[in-house]
Amino acid sequence: MPKLERQRLHDTVVEHIRNFIVEGVLAPGMKLNEREICETLGISRTPLREALKVLAAEGLIDIEPNRGASVSKLSETEIWEMFELLSGLEALSGELACERITPTEIADIKALHYAMITCREKNDLSNYYRYNQEIHDRINEAARNSALRQTYTSLNRRIKALRFRSNFDVAKWDKAIQEHEEMLKALDARDGKRLAEILRDHLIEKREAIMKGSIDHPVA
Amino acid sequence: MPKLERQRLHDTVVEHIRNFIVEGVLAPGMKLNEREICETLGISRTPLREALKVLAAEGLIDIEPNRGASVSKLSETEIWEMFELLSGLEALSGELACERITPTEIADIKALHYAMITCREKNDLSNYYRYNQEIHDRINEAARNSALRQTYTSLNRRIKALRFRSNFDVAKWDKAIQEHEEMLKALDARDGKRLAEILRDHLIEKREAIMKGSIDHPVA
DNA sequence: TACATTTATTTTGCATGCAATATGCAATGG
DNA sequence: CCATTGCATATTGCATGCAAAATAAATGTA
Numbered sequence: 001m002p003k004l005e006r007q008r009l010h011d012t013v014v015e016h017i018r019n020f021i022v023e024g025v026l027a028p029g030m031k032l033n034e035r036e037i038c039e040t041l042g043i044s045r046t047p048l049r050e051a052l053k054v055l056a057a058e059g060l061i062d063i064e065p066n067r068g069a070s071v072s073k074l075s076e077t078e079i080w081e082m083f084e085l086l087s088g089l090e091a092l093s094g095e096l097a098c099e100r101i102t103p104t105e106i107a108d109i110k111a112l113h114y115a116m117i118t119c120r121e122k123n124d125l126s127n128y129y130r131y132n133q134e135i136h137d138r139i140n141e142a143a144r145n146s147a148l149r150q151t152y153t154s155l156n157r158r159i160k161a162l163r164f165r166s167n168f169d170v171a172k173w174d175k176a177i178q179e180h181e182e183m184l185k186a187l188d189a190r191d192g193k194r195l196a197e198i199l200r201d202h203l204i205e206k207r208e209a210i211m212k213g214s215i216d217h218p219v220a
Numbered sequence: 221m222p223k224l225e226r227q228r229l230h231d232t233v234v235e236h237i238r239n240f241i242v243e244g245v246l247a248p249g250m251k252l253n254e255r256e257i258c259e260t261l262g263i264s265r266t267p268l269r270e271a272l273k274v275l276a277a278e279g280l281i282d283i284e285p286n287r288g289a290s291v292s293k294l295s296e297t298e299i300w301e302m303f304e305l306l307s308g309l310e311a312l313s314g315e316l317a318c319e320r321i322t323p324t325e326i327a328d329i330k331a332l333h334y335a336m337i338t339c340r341e342k343n344d345l346s347n348y349y350r351y352n353q354e355i356h357d358r359i360n361e362a363a364r365n366s367a368l369r370q371t372y373t374s375l376n377r378r379i380k381a382l383r384f385r386s387n388f389d390v391a392k393w394d395k396a397i398q399e400h401e402e403m404l405k406a407l408d409a410r411d412g413k414r415l416a417e418i419l420r421d422h423l424i425e426k427r428e429a430i431m432k433g434s435i436d437h438p439v440a
Numbered sequence: 441t442a443c444a445t446t447t448a449t450t451t452t453g454c455a456t457g458c459a460a461t462a463t464g465c466a467a468t469g470g
Numbered sequence: 471c472c473a474t475t476g477c478a479t480a481t482t483g484c485a486t487g488c489a490a491a492a493t494a495a496a497t498g499t500a
Contacts, residue, residue, distance in 0.1 A: 008285050009454070010273070034481075044455045046266065049483085050273045053230070057277035059370075065228050066461050066482055081365040088312035088368070096304070145301040148308070150279075151371055229484070254452075264485045269453085286452055286491050 010047035014054050021060050024163045028073040059158050087203035089152045091196035096143035098192035109138050164210045230267035234274050241280050244383045248293040279378050307423035309372045311416035316363035318412035329358050384430045
């Protein structure tokens with residue numbers, strides 16, 4: 001029998017609001033009025049408030065005592081730091097993936113890679129992004145580490161919620177693709193150190209492309 | 221004026237229960253009865269349930285629909301993976317710390333190191349652990365990355381909740397201390413790659429010391 | 441006795457209600 | 471005209487209540 005997973009209201013609410021935040025329907029800084037959301041979703045405040053607590057724990061919203069919740073708005077420094085952590089997680093993913101990925105998975109990633117290149121040729125930025133993210137995701141999955149997977153996913157959501165439109169110039173785009181080619185080579189050779197290095201630099205460059213470098217970040 | 225921080229009930233409840241779990245008062249697998257806890261803490265179910273949702277999001281408890289919450293019980297594989305992630309986070313911390321740590325902070329860590337060695341000489345395992353953890357914590361802080369700090373802290377809590385009593389033999393103990401000496405050298409030399417390597421190996425050895433290696437973990 | 445079925449009790453999930461705090465607005469004074 | 475005070479409204483935080491599900495207990499049957 002198709003065991004129909006009875007799912008709890010507050011869980012579906014978490015997913016619902018989380019998607020709204022990650023997809024940009026709810027922008028950073030936006031106030032979340034409990035009554036308003038309750039009416040929209042047709043639920044009472046109890047499950048909603050439980051959902052808000054979860055989203056706050058995930059770092060997607062901020063809750064101020066007696067003043068309600070709002071979509072997290074991060075400082076440039078925090079964003080900078082999140083990219084730094086993300087680059088570390090990707091590097092770790094890559095290193096582990098080289099040990100554990102199957103030839104089939106490598107082939108799948110190559111297919112995604114070529115699909116991505118096609119998007120570049122068509123100047124289809126939107127789908128390019130999707131394929132790009134999918135490739136990074138596959139590498140993370142290939143690391144075969146659920147804790148790493150969860151942490152990576154969670155951090156990625158927080159970053160995605162910021163809705164960067166990276167000021168892309170063609171040169172950077174082509175460089176990014178070149179780096180992806182290098183990734184595939186490293187994967188094929190199962191050169192973990194090399195893949196880690198590429199992924200790390202790749203992410204840092206993405207960060208630089210997004211953030212104009214006008215902020216002060218920690219240096220020695 | 222001393223801005224008196226009004227704190228919410230469910231937040232204090234989160235901290236309360238979290239401490240109980242991390243300190244081992246509530247052991248993995250233990251069932252959490254809502255009514256029972258409410259009576260103990262003298263609160264109603266609403267703030268308690270909000271707290272439980274947060275703890276579940278942190279990975280410290282599991283909530284089964286209509287069946288209540290229990291302290292998370294992890295499989296050996298999950299534990300193995302968590303150590304792997306932790307080693308990656310420590311390696312990243314070390315690398316960044318070498319770029320950003322101040323001489324004062326290095327001096328503080330050295331002081332902790334010597335205090336730790338004294339504990340070893342006195343066979344004071346309990347305080348040895350405290351100093352040991354404190355040193356790793358300081359390195360993580362010196363990385364100057366709040367996202368990394370949060371992730372590390374959260375993961376460490378989940379691991380601490382498992383309450384390992386590592387089957388310690390003297391040889392391993394001395395080896396661990398030797399590795400700590402190497403860490404200090406790398407810090408002094410601000411050799412990030414080297415410190416990362418030591419920390420990573422250090423953690424993996426700790427994992428091996430704790431887990432008897434009798435589980436199957438992913439390999440190529 | 442062992443096992444299945446029914447009934448009673450407990451426990452969870454959600455809605456509602458009330459008190460405390462915060463917010464918005466008008467009246468008052470400088 | 472602007473700032474400040476006091477009041478009305480809205481919003482949050484927590485307690486309580488009720489229905490549905492799960493667990494435990496009791497009964498019946500082979």
